[in-house]
Amino acid sequence: MLHLAANYLLYRLRAFKLHGVHSPFVFELYQNVILHEGDYYAYSLIEDLRSSLLTEDRAIPVTDFGAGPKAGLKNNRKISYIARTSAKPAKYAQLLFRLVAHFQPATIFDLGTSLGITTSYLAKANKQAKVYTFEGCPSIAAEAKSNFEKLGLPNVQQVIGNLDDTLPQQLQLVEQLDFVFFDGNHRYEPTMRYFEACLGKHHEHSVFVVDDLYWSAEMKRAWQEIKRHPQVCQTVDLFYIGLVFFRKTQPKEHFTLLY
Template identity: 70%
Template sequence: MSYLSQTIDYLLYRARSFKLHGVHSPFVFNLYNQVILHDGAFYAYPRVEAIREKLLTDNRTIEVTDFGAGSKTINYKTRKVADIARTSAKPAKYGQLLFRLVNHFQPRHVFELGTSLGITSAYLAEAARKAQVYTFEGCPTIACVAKENFDYLHLRNITQITGNLDQTLQPQLEQIPQLDFAFFDGNHRYEPTMRYFKQCLSKAHENSIFVMDDIYWSSEMKRAWQEIKKHPQVGQTIDLYFVGLVFFRTTQPKEHFTLAF
């Protein structure tokens, strides 16, 4: 999608979004005020960001296998770790949002579809040390770099699953009783995104939270986001532009919020 299209999408999002005074749902009001907009510090932030700084100066060259839509800026099969960290890792603002969400809800079973270098995985695992974080990565060499970071941070509650999500997701879903939290960042195309979403729905429950990454990244992702909002099992959604939050609460009406972030 062109830079102009992305700019228009962002301006439209800003025009639609609102802050606390426009939120009438007590659940969303409290979540927005206490978690999404929280600007205080947590112990994990400097720990994980130190890893990012290290990766940004890592000039090792690795072979990359990409099963998704690829990068908008780098499409070489051989890449420097520093370039991957610069272009593919989620910014601190969104990694720390994931940390706060997991810290707030304390899920027990967490899926991350798309490990990359492990920065968001680390935020997820740091937020709930009693949870088990299952992180899926298609590229073995990238997964090895992520493993180095997990070991450096002494994160023992992360299970890595390496390989194509088409083959790895369903078997792992069958191994858990329920899916409490999922971050979808493994494929930025419509069909795989919807397929993985529906597979994960089989283990979702009343209090599950799904986070969809890059919901305006392309026309395919915008289409997927609109279909997810309409899905009969989806109760409430929050559009934060770069990510979309999905809830399944049956105790309140189906509502969609676009909030400034």
């Protein structure tokens, strides 16, 4: 997509490396977490599962709830196609793993389960955390449940149904949100609505991660509005994902970092 390529070029022109980061908090996060190149045992377990899903020819009925012309339609799709088009690439899923391992959140919301690859990274990173993962399509949720069982992830709780209904209901049942991954919709209005809803349960050390910042003009607009939000204190733009922090003891700053 041309707009994505153009936005990536602009990102590369703006992005800093370490020498351009003057915030001690962001510098340490960038050096020790974002750029960390070490391996973890969970990586190979989850990537082995991904490899098997990428070769699975079985088709399941899928209902779309997100953006695009297929929203609301049902059709059959192969597991391999879903794994190829919906799962977060290893580079970014493993970054989410490191973020959870670093910040040790107790309550995690994953807004968009799909087959559960990204959810599994979140859950493996802190086995004491309660991970609530939201999926609209029951047949995809059933596949994800099987994958969680294969990986031994009892700390994952699935929330199935339209996110417009299930998110407000689940928010009422938790005391606070420590970590949220927004990957449930790629339109401006729902993204901002979900973000505002989750803000009601955030605290100073919460970490919000927004997926696919430049996937569309609507997502780019949402990301710019999130950065301007009065409760947002720091953001880190890594192009494909954005990190949002609420640390009032530090100056309001926005970083675009090379990743």
